[in-house]
Amino acid sequence: MKVSLFVTCLTDIFYPEVGKDTVELLERLGCEVDFPESQTCCGQPAFNSGYHKESIKVAKHMVKTFEGSDYVVTPSGSCAAMLKEYEKLLADDQAWQEKARALGEKTYELTEFLVDVLNEEDVGAAFHAKATYHTSCHMTRLLGVKDAPVKLLSKVEGLDLTSLPHGYDCCGFGGTFSVKMALISEQMADAKVKHIEETDADVLIGADAGCLMNIGGRLRRKGKPVKVMHIAQVLNRKEKR
Amino acid sequence: MGIRIGEKEFDKRVEKGLADSFMRSAVTEAQDRLRTGRLKAAEELGDWESWRDLGEEIRHHTMENLDFYLQQLSENVAKRGGHVFFAETAEKANEYIQQVVKEKQAKKVIKSKSMVTEEIGMNEALEDNGCEVIESDLGEYILQMDDQDPPSHIVAPALHKNKAQIRDVFRDKKGYVNNDIPEEMTRFAREQLRNEFLSADIGITGCNFAVAESGSISLVTNEGNARLVSALPKTQITVMGMERIVPTWEELDVLVSLLCRSAVGQKLTSYITGLTGPKEDGDVDGPDEFHLVIVDNGRSNILGTEFQEALHCIRCAACINVCPVYSHIGGHAYGSIYPGPIGAVLTPLLDEYENNKELPYASSLCAACTEACPVKIPLHELLIKHRQKIVEEAKKTEASERFAMKAFEWVASTPSLYNMGSKAASLAMSPFTKEGNISKGPGPLKPWTEIRDLPAPGKERFRDWYNKREKGGRRK
Structure with a gap:
């Protein structure tokens, strides 16, 4: 199966390891992965801030970038949801809207792709740790991907997964919200940190770089020893005991 | 009071909210309880998503045909001997209500809970003209007693207060001497209120939904106070936002089912009241005179725009109860009597962008609100639309x-x-x-x-x- 990776700008620049693990994981499961090099960012920072004219140009660029792909897979529910938003964003131009719809239909968040398209739940990973999983808002609520990550994680050998209290609450990232409403964002991040600590987990697993950047950054600032990992890093992990 | 409350600057209001640890723990506790209750009630009902679809369809249909249903409603109210007044603005609504008060030479008005009367600042308008106004909803009663502390939540207006704070208000203002056990305090309030009910000249209620086919109004409460307000005084005035209407009793059934579960996690609240016109021959109670004031106050400007879905709101507060931003800053920080996600959408529309330009940004767009809304208002999308307007039309960004x-x-x-x-x-x-x-x-x-x-x-x-x-x- 041919898969195009949309790595996302955050992963490309800040978390290259997550991208590497995503590629290796998909290849290990039999996919042929390509990386259309002209890809940039999904445009969400502008779109969510109300700069829709600015995001239209970015959307069109991304539609063109992935025009020849069979599947577009991305390790971010939020960016996947944005790609699916293009159809509405480009509604003023029917030809572009058609193309945007086609992109939306072939776009999958990584765990959704593994479980729903590849039908894989046990990806043969092993990771001995006590962990908890942070559900990302856009992935669960906008994309509707709720069970896939937990299905996959429950099959990871050695992983002791505790559910995160108040898991439904946002971590306070929200893109530009994190800097525009910094004081409120800080309180939301602190509530998340507190709930993570309640689980006694050594590792926080998430599926969206934005959330992980926010929670991880706050954990580090507060000197908490909890390690933050993207789910692709966990699923591509094989360790000897 | 009007729609705007508290300090002018958003940042200051937020700082005040964040620093209020009493309020924050009271809010978090209440949110947890209300959220759990709602989910349980929805699960018990079963097929919740289909109910939401139906709710959305009813609201959509009603808003698309609002002129028709308002006409039908007013004709049917008039047929049953009631008076209908369409108030284009808050001022016009207050003028009409004052005129009734004057005609009846009323000295005291008893009220059941109504957000739209807060929106139009009715209490102040009446009090300025020498008429005493008593709130009979327990939450509103507490706030009124506490030097007109504004509501911080549309269903539970005193949500920001814990029981010890309420005891202190009762003690300082009414000479209450007992402890802070809720039952004790409620009994005290009930005794105080009973006399007010008996001596009031006019009863003023809000309206959860008016029913167009019969010219009725419905009231959803847990305290029974709205029944006394509408049964004892000789004159009843009901104030409703112009969008609070259903075509028939069948749709009322669906929306009340969604409302009670979403608001407080109950199948039905203790009292669901349907009232049609004034007292008729043979009725044992009810008012001799019934006035229905239908308030526009900016709503018709929302009709037909990309924000029309904001008018679908049935005021259940489910969005507020799941909002993590509300959880930390509390209702007063929004600077509007309509707080939380729906408040952030509605306030700039009913008031103006200039005074509320931060509200659309007071959300991480986590969409917990959209997921909770029983009539599927895409709240987080409407917040983005506001941002788009601020960027493109108002050109208010830096x-x-x-x-x-x-x-x-x-x-x-x-x-x-x-x-x-x-x-x-x-x-x-x-x-x-x-x-x-x-x-x-x-x-x-x-x-x-x-x-x-x-x-x-x-x-x-x-x-x-x-x-x-x-x-x-x-x-x-």
Whole structure:
């Protein structure tokens, strides 16, 4: 199966390891992965801030970038949801809207792709740790991907997964919200940190770089020893005991 | 009071909210309880998503045909001997209500809970003209007693207060001497209120939904106070927002089912009251005179716009009860009697952008509100639409932000620029980087790093690695 990776700008620049693990994981499961090099960012920072004219140009660029792909897979529910938003964003131009719809239909968040398209739940990973999983808002609520990550994680050998209290609450990232409403964002991040600590987990697993950047950054600032990992890093992990 | 409450500046209101640990723990506790109750009630009913679809359809249909149903409603109210007044503005609504008060030479008005009367500032208008107004909803009664503390929630107006604070209000203002057991305090309030009911000249109620086919109004309460308000005084005035209407009793059934479960996690509240016109021959109670005041106050300007769905709201507060932003800053920080996600959508529409320009940004767009709404209002999308309007029409965003977004557009649609920029990031950040992290970022990174560390961009981006690697090769 041919898969195009949309790595996302955050992963490309800040978390290259997550991208590497995503590629290796998909290849290990039999996919042929390509990386259309002209890809940039999904445009969400502008779109969510109300700069829709600015995001239209970015959307069109991304539609063109992935025009020849069979599947577009991305390790971010939020960016996947944005790609699916293009159809509405480009509604003023029917030809572009058609193309945007086609992109939306072939776009999958990584765990959704593994479980729903590849039908894989046990990806043969092993990771001995006590962990908890942070559900990302856009992935669960906008994309509707709720069970896939937990299905996959429950099959990871050695992983002791505790559910995160108040898991439904946002971590306070929200893109530009994190800097525009910094004081409120800080309180939301602190509530998340507190709930993570309640689980006694050594590792926080998430599926969206934005959330992980926010929670991880706050954990580090507060000197908490909890390690933050993207789910692709966990699923591509094989360790000897 | 009017729609706007509290200090003028949003930042100050937020700081005040964040510093109020009593309020925050009271709010968090209540949110947990209400959220759990709602989910349980929805599960018991079963097929919740179909109920939501039906709710959305009913609201959509009603708003699309609002003129028809309002006409039908007013004709049917008149047929049953009631008086109907369409108030275009808050002022006109207050003028009409005062005229009734004057005609009846009323000295005292008893009220059941109504957000729209808060919106139009009815209490002040009446009090300025020498008429005493008594709130009979327990929450509103507490707030009124506490020097007109504004409501912080549309269903539970005194949500921001805990029981000890309520005891103190009762003690200081009414000479209450007992403890802070809720039952004790409620008994005390009930005794106080009973006399007010008996001596009031006019009863004023809100309206959960009017029923167009019969000219009825419905009231959903847990305290039974609305029944006394509508049964004892000789004159009843009901004030409703013009969108609070259903075509028939069948739709009322659906919406009340959604409302009670979403608001308080109950199948039905203790009292669901349907009232049609004034007392008729043979009725044992009810008012001799019935007035229905239908308030527009900016609503018709929302009809037909991209914000029309905001008028679908049935005021259940489910969105408020799940909002993590509301949880930390509390209702007063919104500066509006309509707080939380629906308040952030509605207030700039009913009031204006100028005074409320921060509200659409007071959301992380986590969409918990949209997920909770029983009539499927896409609240987070409406917040983005507000932002779009602020950018494109009101042009209220800062020049630096507009410049940054223009630059973003350019970079993110031009691969060569993106490539250059993302490659340069590591070098540019290196003076600020320590152990792979940035804890004091320059310029635009400052607001981020004041609160959290930022991982430093590495020398090798993902794409650099990808281009170098051997196809299918593994690192480990």
